[in-house]
Amino acid sequence: MVAGLGIEVLHGDGNDAQFVLDTASQAVSGIRAGRGPVFIEFSTYRWREHCGPFYDNNIGYRSEQEFEEWKQKEPIARLERELVRKGVVTSSELEDMNRAIRLETEEAFEFAESSPFPDPEEAFTGLYAHSIGQDAGRYKG
16 A cells, blocks of 8 residues: 555564664664655564463464464574574673663662652653743753
8 A cells, every 4th residue: 555655665574673774774774865655564463461471372362383483583583593593692792781771670670669759740741842932842841
């Protein structure tokens, strides 16, 4: 449908991080070169439940085999395997990075959970509001 409007369409495997980067870079280069907009569609698979971090295989809409096949294509683990295979990073370095990321995330959660809620007046601080009338386009800072 988008191609019918004369817009370039790119699509492919959304679970392949390198492909996604290459495709997005190609699109950006074309846009910057003045070739117009690009519509990108990356196919992927939801292998966890819709509204949380758990699995919902028990409700029967997919087989355990289908789930396991798609889990092997999970983008982060797939990228990690590829980086190790190419010698970009070692498994030990990945473990160190993942440990540091977990620690940083835990610290951020602890900070957020121990911080007081902001005053309600601060809810609109730092927003750019566009409206019709006297305040059109005024930065609310």
